[in-house]
Amino acid sequence: DAMVIQNPRYQVTQFGKPVTLSCSQTLNHNVMYWYQQKSSQAPKLLFHYYDKDFNNEADTPDNFQSRRPNTSFCFLDIRSPGLGDTAMYLCATSRDSSETQYFGPGTRLLVL
Amino acid sequence: EDQVTQSPEALRLQEGESSSLNCSYTVSGLRGLFWYRQDPGKGPEFLFTLYSAGEEKEKERLKATLTKKESFLHITAPKPEDSATYLCAVQGNFGNEKLTFGTGTRLTIIP
Numbered sequence: 396d397a398m399v400i401q402n403p404r405y406q407v408t409q410f411g412k413p414v415t416l417s418c419s420q421t422l423n424h425n426v427m428y429w430y431q432q433k434s435s436q437a438p439k440l441l442f443h444y445y446d447k448d449f450n451n452e453a454d455t456p457d458n459f460q461s462r463r464p465n466t467s468f469c470f471l472d473i474r475s476p477g478l479g480d481t482a483m484y485l486c487a488t489s490r491d492s493s494e495t496q497y498f499g500p501g502t503r504l505l506v507l
Numbered sequence: 508e509d510q511v512t513q514s515p516e517a518l519r520l521q522e523g524e525s526s527s528l529n530c531s532y533t534v535s536g537l538r539g540l541f542w543y544r545q546d547p548g549k550g551p552e553f554l555f556t557l558y559s560a561g562e563e564k565e566k567e568r569l570k571a572t573l574t575k576k577e578s579f580l581h582i583t584a585p586k587p588e589d590s591a592t593y594l595c596a597v598q599g600n601f602g603n604e605k606l607t608f609g610t611g612t613r614l615t616i617i618p
Contacts, residue, residue, distance in 0.1 A: 399550075437511075437594070437608035438551070452605075485550050492604045493538055498550035 398422050399499035401486050407505045408476055416471040416502045418486030426492050427469040429461060430485040432501075438485055444469060445492055476506045509534045509599050513609035520585055521617050528580040528612045530595030538604065540578050542571050543594040545611065551594055554580075585616045 400419045408414045418427065426445050430438040442451045444463045458480075460472040473480060483503050487496040512531045520526055532540065539558050543551035555564045557573040564571050568589065570581045580593055592611040598604055 401550075435610065437610045438606075440605050443605075483548075487550075493598070495539075495541065495553055495556055496606060497553055498543075501548070501550040503548065 399486060399488055399497055401484075401499040401502050403502060404500065405503050405505075407507060409507055410478060411475045414473050414476055414504065416473075416484050416486075416504070418469045418471070418499055419467050420486075420488045420499075421467070422488055422490070422497065423466060424488035424490050424497075425466075426489045426496075427463060428487040428489075428496060429459075429469070429471050430487065431480075432483045432485055433481075441471070443492075473504075476504070478506050480504065481506045509597055509607040511595055511597055511607050511609035513593075513595055513612050515612060516610070517613040517615070519615045519617060520582075522586060523584050525581070525583045525585070527582070528593055528614070530578040530580070530609055531576060532578070532595070532597045533576075534597045534599045534607075536600035538598045538600045540573055541596045541598070541606065542578070542580055543596065545592045545594055547592075554593075582614070585614075587616045587618050590614055590616045 402417045428443040429441045432438040441455045463469045483501045485501045486499040489496045510533045514529045542554040545551045555571040560575045562573050568583050572579045592613045594611045596606040596608040
């Protein structure tokens with residue numbers, strides 16, 4: 396049974412065309428994270444929510460935004476995707492910020 | 508700043524040939540060290556959490572160990588289905604408790 400679900404699994408968009416990626420969880424975890432992972436690189440944390448509190452990493456571009464309307468869902472909005480935003484986007488959840496993170500299957504984004 | 512270095516970058520083994528993957532780390536107070544398995548095009552799958560030097564955990568053909576400076580993931584008699592990238596990450600006691608990942612070891616088991 397999938398516990399962290401990401402949609403879509405694959406997304407192709409054009410340069411500058413806004414895109415939204417979604418993540419949902421059935422674990423009732425307090426914390427939800429968004430990571431960006433480029434080919435053969437380590438996952439890079441973009442931001443996370445502890446409940447409704449938003450925490451942005453200092454080096455996350457302003458082009459990336461996030462919303463968490465309720466405990467189960469979290470969205471990643473890329474307002475004007477550039478070619479360099481082509482990557483796998485990973486959603487993860489944890490019960491608390493000091494506990495194990497569980498990842499979803501990822502959304503592979505291609506910007507043309 | 509927390510740092511994680513994994514070696515080797517890639518490892519090819521014959522089926523049944525045991526080996527170890529290395530994760531060296533520097534962190535200001537270790538809260539936890541995590542091992543994940545990642546298959547191509549998929550999200551990381553949690554394997555182990557280690558909290559203190561001397562701790563060991565096992566799961567099927569995998570065993571993870573931890574010292575104050577590094578962790579090893581030992582794989583015993585691997586099978587082709589063990590082929591994947593293995594990621595190591597650390598979480599410190601200070602700052603925002605975020606995970607710092609290494610770039611992984613890409614393991615290939617040849618039948």
